Amino acid sequence: MASHNTKTLVIRHGTLIDGAGHPAIANDTIVVEGNRIRSIGRLPEDIRLDDQDTVHVIDATGHWIMPGLIDGHCHLSFGFPQMGPVPSARGTTNPGFSALRAARNAQQVLRSGVTSLAVPGGTWFIDVALRDAIAAGVLAGPRIACAGNFIVTYGSIIDNEPSWVGTPEHALGVLANNVDEMITEVRRQCKNGVDFIKLADSTWGDTQTIAPEELAAIAQEAHRRQVRVTIHSRGAGSTRAAAEAGLDWIMHADLATAEELDVVAEAGIPLMPTMTFLQRALEVGHEFERGSGELDLIKRNWDSAVGMLERARTLGITILCGTNSGNSPMMPYGQLHAHEPEILVCYGGYTPLEAIAACTRNNAFVMGLEHDVGVLEAGRLADILLLDSDPLADIRVLQGGQHLAMVIKDGRVVDHNGAEETEPALALQMPALA
Numbered sequence: 036m037a038s039h040n041t042k043t044l045v046i047r048h049g050t051l052i053d054g055a056g057h058p059a060i061a062n063d064t065i066v067v068e069g070n071r072i073r074s075i076g077r078l079p080e081d082i083r084l085d086d087q088d089t090v091h092v093i094d095a096t097g098h099w100i101m102p103g104l105i106d107g108h109c110h111l112s113f114g115f116p117q118m119g120p121v122p123s124a125r126g127t128t129n130p131g132f133s134a135l136r137a138a139r140n141a142q143q144v145l146r147s148g149v150t151s152l153a154v155p156g157g158t159w160f161i162d163v164a165l166r167d168a169i170a171a172g173v174l175a176g177p178r179i180a181c182a183g184n185f186i187v188t189y190g191s192i193i194d195n196e197p198s199w200v201g202t203p204e205h206a207l208g209v210l211a212n213n214v215d216e217m218i219t220e221v222r223r224q225c226k227n228g229v230d231f232i233k234l235a236d237s238t239w240g241d242t243q244t245i246a247p248e249e250l251a252a253i254a255q256e257a258h259r260r261q262v263r264v265t266i267h268s269r270g271a272g273s274t275r276a277a278a279e280a281g282l283d284w285i286m287h288a289d290l291a292t293a294e295e296l297d298v299v300a301e302a303g304i305p306l307m308p309t310m311t312f313l314q315r316a317l318e319v320g321h322e323f324e325r326g327s328g329e330l331d332l333i334k335r336n337w338d339s340a341v342g343m344l345e346r347a348r349t350l351g352i353t354i355l356c357g358t359n360s361g362n363s364p365m366m367p368y369g370q371l372h373a374h375e376p377e378i379l380v381c382y383g384g385y386t387p388l389e390a391i392a393a394c395t396r397n398n399a400f401v402m403g404l405e406h407d408v409g410v411l412e413a414g415r416l417a418d419i420l421l422l423d424s425d426p427l428a429d430i431r432v433l434q435g436g437q438h439l440a441m442v443i444k445d446g447r448v449v450d451h452n453g454a455e456e457t458e459p460a461l462a463l464q465m466p467a468l469a
């Protein structure tokens with residue numbers, strides 16, 4: 036990792052997309068001092084570009100400058116999939132191994148231009164540890180805001196085992212079947228340093244597995260501890276209940292109809308559709324042993340979600356961007372983090388500018404950094420991408436890091452070409468996770 040944070044970083048020229056939704060403009064200068072943006076616009080008079088001891092000049096002529104991407108939904112520490120050479124049982128590895136692999140995953144994510152990442156659920160408190168290690172400079176990676184285990188009831192997603200087996204310790208979920216157990220779990224997770232609480236209703240939204248009064252109790256306890264709450268909610272009823280309970284954002288909402296979306300809009304709660312996973316499953320799911328019955332459900336949910344997305348836009352509901360990268364072997368790290376904006380443009384009627392704002396400015400909310408990241412303006416943290424192609428002409432140039440000319444995170448230039456030295460083996464077998 037090259038570092039220039041002791042020097043003043045000066046990015047000259049280029050076309051600026053600020054991430055706040057303003058039209059792109061030809062820019063003169065961005066000045067970065069330490070890890071924050073000092074100014075955008077005219078070159079400040081006290082900066083001498085020829086003083087190479089104190090100033091590092093980057094010429095962005097012919098490039099597009101935008102905030103670092105934020106993926107609002109990526110899992111780094113699934114205990115799955117099994118890897119051939121690693122001893123495991125019941126589809127998991129040990130926490131130490133999972134932590135090391137999560138660190139590698141985080142590095143791949145950063146190199147693709149994702150400078151901030153929200154992790155809605157993982158195993159043990161691996162993501163908390165990884166967040167802190169990255170923040171402490173132990174290793175390179177995106178900023179992380181994370182939950183702990185999903186809080187689930189019997190029959191929710193992740194509760195895949197029979198009740199006499201229970202929910203294994205390595206699972207993403209932790210069972211809590213009444214309000215007392217849920218509040219105790221919220222307190223346990225807060226004590227262990229999560230940024231937000233993740234609840235999870237049923238896998239595909241066919242049943243509602245968490246009661247409205249349980250949602251309300253969790254929201255109250257989490258908010259008292261100044262922690263936000265989100266939910267995996269594909270169903271109509273759970274989406275309505277989550278909005279009424281005052282959760283902070285809702286993931287998926289696939290099956291929400293006009294009626295439930297009115298409630299969401301009224302409550303002013305953002306939605307994170309995360310349709311990238313559905314689209315990817317429909318494209319390649321059969322290659323990853325996804326059964327036809329499950330793919331039929333996914334197709335049903337995709338069709339409904341397209342209508343949901345369009346309607347959410349007309350209702351003025353804030354849309355957040357997440358991809359569910361890392362939730363299964365068909366969702367590889369570093370490749371899919373900017374597919375959601377393409378879906379917003381192609382299926383939701385969003386402009387490329389709006390789609391970029393959704394995965395920068397809007398997503399800053401799930402990081403709890405709405406005043407610090409997601410927009411390029413003086414005073415914000417210096418998370419900046421340089422692209423060699425115009426994402427407003429073709430939103431797909433954001434994908435997979437293929438048009439990245441430079442990644443700057445926290446005022447430091449990231450070595451985004453860091454070649455992978457190894458290609459770990461992945462097995463296909465894993466439980467159905469959504």
Ligand SMILES: [Zn+2]
Nearest residue numbers: 108359362469
């Ligand atoms: Zn997920």
